[in-house]
Amino acid sequence: MSQIKSVILFCLLCFSFTVFAVLPEDEKVPGGVAVIKLPKKYNQQTTPPSVYFDDVKVAVLKDGKNTDWYAIVGIPLTMQLGIASIEARQAKIRESIHFEIVDKAYTEEKLFFKENKLVTPNPELAAKIKEETKHLEAVFSSWSDKALENFQLKIPVKGRISGEYGSKRILNGELRSQHRGLDFAAPIGTAIMAAQSGKVIDVGNYVMTGNTVVLDHGQGFKTIYCHLHTVSVKLGEVLEANQKLGTVGKTGRATGPHLHFGVSLNNVRVSPKLFFVN
């Protein structure tokens, strides 16, 4: 009898692994990801409906050999708790699908910068930061139809996690916005690898993020690598997963050498830990 139970348990484990192997972890909280199964009526179709969250297109994917379509929705850190909805659009039909966003407690983190100009920039620098933010917003809101096989990411650098996603940052004693990435502390020059195969859609040197690379993995799924010491890739280059794209540095607003790693879905920076497989 216990043998039968073990076999059943083993099968269940295999089944759940197979079903959720290619999708990110479902965590319907501000800063998390909603993995939403679309209604069965779409299963027969080779092309899924287009799905929108807050009028921004979201990724839709089949999970391996499973016949169901899933919408993968990035939830902003500033999102109100309670019922939210996505809209499936096909031909002239619009269908709302609801889901619930629950609370998550994020920690506080105190940071001190010797150079106060990056904490409270003068008007000229503030204008430059605003321009660069606008540019990066455009990079993140771009869409490519490239087929996306999965949402699995490899940890991009060997280092210690020194800054958690979502932490409320107190800069030189003043409460600022929440951290929209994950920081890995590592010595200057440590290799940084592409977390998944993707196309280089931005390379720049910005006031806040320093030397920066953005990769597009398809369907609004993107990763960003900041504060690099060196960048070894060019705009438009297509990288394999694990291919070196640069080295750890402390360019831009950084208290020490580290990689700031961010993950974006539907132009929302979400928690990278929901995607890691190693």
Ligand SMILES: [Zn+2]
């Ligand atoms: Zn960071």
